[in-house]
Amino acid sequence: MNISQAFGRALKAKRAEIGMSQEQLADEAGVARSFLSKVENGKIGVTLITMTKLSLVLGSDPSQLLAHAEAIASKHAPEWRNDSQLSS
Numbered sequence: 001m002n003i004s005q006a007f008g009r010a011l012k013a014k015r016a017e018i019g020m021s022q023e024q025l026a027d028e029a030g031v032a033r034s035f036l037s038k039v040e041n042g043k044i045g046v047t048l049i050t051m052t053k054l055s056l057v058l059g060s061d062p063s064q065l066l067a068h069a070e071a072i073a074s075k076h077a078p079e080w081r082n083d084s085q086l087s088s
Contacts, residue, residue, distance in 0.1 A: 028057040
């Protein structure tokens with residue numbers, strides 16, 4: 001599991017925790033629902049700006065959401081820090 005996939009899981013978990021639909025989150029963050037779906041499924045990553053927008057709409061600090069993603073990634077694949085995507 002790479003960090004993009006873990007971030008998608010963390011994002012989806014936080015969204016579900018507060019009972020928000022993908023469409024609501026996408027609308028409030030100013031992104032397309034299809035884009036959000038791809039993020040949550042780990043198919044694409046997000047920029048720092050988009051991560052911040054999504055986090056704030058969810059009532060979370062971006063660092064908390066990223067920390068949750070790091071915990072998920074470490075739990076599923078401790079070697080994620082060596083992911084080739086990180087060195088690009």
